[in-house]
Amino acid sequence: MAASDRDDRESTLAILSRLWGVLSPYKARVIGVALLISFSAALEAAGPQFVRYAFDVVIPGGRSTLFLWFGLAFAGFYLFRAIVEYGGMYWSFALTQQVVSDVRMQAYDHLLTLPVSRFSNEQSGSLSSRVVSDPNALKGMIQAAASRLSGQLVAILVVAGLLVWMNWKLALVNLVVLPLLAFVTYYYQEPLRTASRSIRETVARLTATSTEAISNIRVVKAFVGEEQERERFGTHNQRYVDINLDRRKDVGKMEGLINITSNYGTGALLLVGGWMVVSGSLSLGELTAFIMYQRQLQGPVQSVMFFNDKLQAGMAALERLSELVDTDPETGGDREEVPVGPVELEDVRFSYPDADEPALRDLSLRIEPGETAALVGSSGAGKSTVANLIGRFWDPQEGRVTVDGIDLRSFELQALREHVALVPQDPTLFSGTVADNIRYAEPDAPDEAVRHAAEMANAHGFIQQLVDGYDTQIGERGVRLSGGQKQRVAIARAILTDARILLLDEATSDLDSESEAVIQDALDGLFARGDQLTSIVIAHRLSTIENADTIYVLEDGRLVEQGPHDELLAEGGRYAELWALQRRDADRSARPNPAEPPVVTSAPVDGSSSTRS
Numbered sequence: 001m002a003a004s005d006r007d008d009r010e011s012t013l014a015i016l017s018r019l020w021g022v023l024s025p026y027k028a029r030v031i032g033v034a035l036l037i038s039f040s041a042a043l044e045a046a047g048p049q050f051v052r053y054a055f056d057v058v059i060p061g062g063r064s065t066l067f068l069w070f071g072l073a074f075a076g077f078y079l080f081r082a083i084v085e086y087g088g089m090y091w092s093f094a095l096t097q098q099v100v101s102d103v104r105m106q107a108y109d110h111l112l113t114l115p116v117s118r119f120s121n122e123q124s125g126s127l128s129s130r131v132v133s134d135p136n137a138l139k140g141m142i143q144a145a146a147s148r149l150s151g152q153l154v155a156i157l158v159v160a161g162l163l164v165w166m167n168w169k170l171a172l173v174n175l176v177v178l179p180l181l182a183f184v185t186y187y188y189q190e191p192l193r194t195a196s197r198s199i200r201e202t203v204a205r206l207t208a209t210s211t212e213a214i215s216n217i218r219v220v221k222a223f224v225g226e227e228q229e230r231e232r233f234g235t236h237n238q239r240y241v242d243i244n245l246d247r248r249k250d251v252g253k254m255e256g257l258i259n260i261t262s263n264y265g266t267g268a269l270l271l272v273g274g275w276m277v278v279s280g281s282l283s284l285g286e287l288t289a290f291i292m293y294q295r296q297l298q299g300p301v302q303s304v305m306f307f308n309d310k311l312q313a314g315m316a317a318l319e320r321l322s323e324l325v326d327t328d329p330e331t332g333g334d335r336e337e338v339p340v341g342p343v344e345l346e347d348v349r350f351s352y353p354d355a356d357e358p359a360l361r362d363l364s365l366r367i368e369p370g371e372t373a374a375l376v377g378s379s380g381a382g383k384s385t386v387a388n389l390i391g392r393f394w395d396p397q398e399g400r401v402t403v404d405g406i407d408l409r410s411f412e413l414q415a416l417r418e419h420v421a422l423v424p425q426d427p428t429l430f431s432g433t434v435a436d437n438i439r440y441a442e443p444d445a446p447d448e449a450v451r452h453a454a455e456m457a458n459a460h461g462f463i464q465q466l467v468d469g470y471d472t473q474i475g476e477r478g479v480r481l482s483g484g485q486k487q488r489v490a491i492a493r494a495i496l497t498d499a500r501i502l503l504l505d506e507a508t509s510d511l512d513s514e515s516e517a518v519i520q521d522a523l524d525g526l527f528a529r530g531d532q533l534t535s536i537v538i539a540h541r542l543s544t545i546e547n548a549d550t551i552y553v554l555e556d557g558r559l560v561e562q563g564p565h566d567e568l569l570a571e572g573g574r575y576a577e578l579w580a581l582q583r584r585d586a587d588r589s590a591r592p593n594p595a596e597p598p599v600v601t602s603a604p605v606d607g608s609s610s611t612r613s
């Protein structure tokens with residue numbers, strides 16, 4: 001018990017120090033807002049004094065001028081108070097929005113600097129919730145801490161002081177009610193917090209279940225999984241209703257107890273105070289003011305009791321944010337000049353985190369500048385991993401990856417990446433126009449350059465036929481492009497950069513042979529860009545890399561063969577085997593052109609066929 005109390009205290013201290021970390025850049029504004037809100041709260045305490053004055057002085061006096069002055073003072077005071085309250089509310093809101101927006105921006109900035117490994121070990125939905133919704137959850141905590149708390153404390157102190165000043169004996173009656181109110185609020189704090197947590201978790205499960213079904217809707221339908229999905233969603237949906245009902249019961253009980261306690265408190269004031277009025281030791285105005293103050297105190301007392309709850313809720317969000325912001329960003333070296341030279345892997349050994357087996361084992365290969373190198377091999381052989389290391393998306397644990405003999409780790413990251421262009425396996429495009437997508441890496445590229453790149457990528461023809469040509473919006477709110485069209489836009493995007501190293505990951509794997517021919521032309525356009533472009537192509541259709549300068553055959557993370565197509569065929573090794581497999585499957589398939597090799601994605605090392613055509 002004592003240990004858990006200490007843990008609570010330590011965690012509250014940790015929360016406060018983190019909260020201070022978030023708020024310290026805004027010190028002056030926090031103090032300003034707190035003063036304004038405290039001032040507004042102190043003004044509120046003057047209200048019952050007007051009533052007391054009216055009952056005890058103005059009404060018994062019966063003079064019209066006094067009524068007039070009293071009316072003017074009353075109206076002026078409440079106008080002033082409304083202005084102060086508006087100012088406090090607005091500045092507190094503006095401050096909170098500013099802090100949350102800055103925190104969100106910092107988190108997003110940091111997110112973009114994280115290494116690829118950080119993105120591969122957390123679902124993208126969860127990562128984006130860290131930068132979008134978690135900062136929102138800070139709002140309650142910042143508002144509670146930065147502004148409200150000070151106002152509420154001032155209200156409690158000022159009102160309590162006034163009560164004692166007016167009549168300390170009657171003030172004692174209040175002192176019995178207030179701790180009772182505080183106790184009721186405190187008693188329900190934990191169950192309500194637990195319920196809120198469960199509600200958030202259930203909402204997250206509801207969202208995850210529906211998102212999964214929606215994004216896999218074709219699989220759901222193909223395997224008649226609707227009923228199963230309905231049941232999964234229904235279970236969470238029912239749980240959501242149940243927890244909300246339970247929570248509502250607790251809230252109802254708490255509100256009921258608070259009402260009873262404060263009404264009994266008013267009753268006690270009426271009885272004790274009424275007796276004092278009868279005995280002449282208290283005026284009627286004072287009693288009325290006392291009752292008003294008792295009502296005024298309830299809000300601040302409950303807010304102060306709920307302060308810890310707000311802190312805990314905000315802390316959960318702050319912890320998730322800190323986990324992200326405390327992750328080390330990718331780091332590069334100082335070299336800004338990336339020379340033209342061979343790209344080499346020297347005795348590279350690489351394992352993905354938590355993987356049992358290394359993905360690459362003592363792999364060495366050298367690609368001369370201007371060459372087109374092809375990586376082939378079974379599924380899981382390590383082809384994409386080689387591309388990942390050359391793009392420095394990951395670093396090897398042993399050995400080096402170099403350009404012109406210089407370790408990639410010594411180059412400034414941005415400088416290195418400006419020299420590497422990527423056409424990924426699934427070339428997802430960004431929302432915006434076709435032209436925006438082509439000039440993604442070169443936002444200032446003139447229209448002619450964009451068009452030229454599209455022509456080289458064999459994309460100009462279809463782009464011209466779109467509704468608005470290069471200005472056609474694509475993505476969610478625009479046209480949908482076919483897989484082949486997307487790839488050609490992605491190739492145009494790569495052509496437009498002046499990258500010296502091109503990584504082409506399985507760009508032709510999902511295309512029919514007609515589209516493949518079109519893409520092949522696009523790639524020829526790209527390879528023809530100049531002798532400085534070193535291309536590394538991962539292609540599953542061996543026909544697409546027949547003309548590559550060197551073909552590297554990987555198996556199980558090792559290089560097993562290398563050389564040009566004809567040489568490798570003549571050698572009769574693993575490449576020849578893959579080639580023969582493709583021919584055999586092509587002959588078996590009912591294709592009009594059996595000479596066209598099918599896609600080899602997963603020919604296992606044992607030689608059994610697992611090709612897809």
Ligand SMILES: Nc1ncnc2c1ncn2[C@@H]1O[C@H](COP(=O)(O)OP(=O)(O)OP(=O)(O)O)[C@@H](O)[C@H]1O
Nearest residue numbers: 120352355359378379380381382383384385386601
């Ligand atoms: N992010 C990752 N985390 C853990 N293991 C991974 C990761 N990516 C790949 N691997 C593993 O590393 C090995 C090499 O994978 P890689 O993607 O390089 O193969 P590949 O030859 O490109 O395969 P494919 O042709 O199927 O794309 C495989 O065993 C794979 O399961």
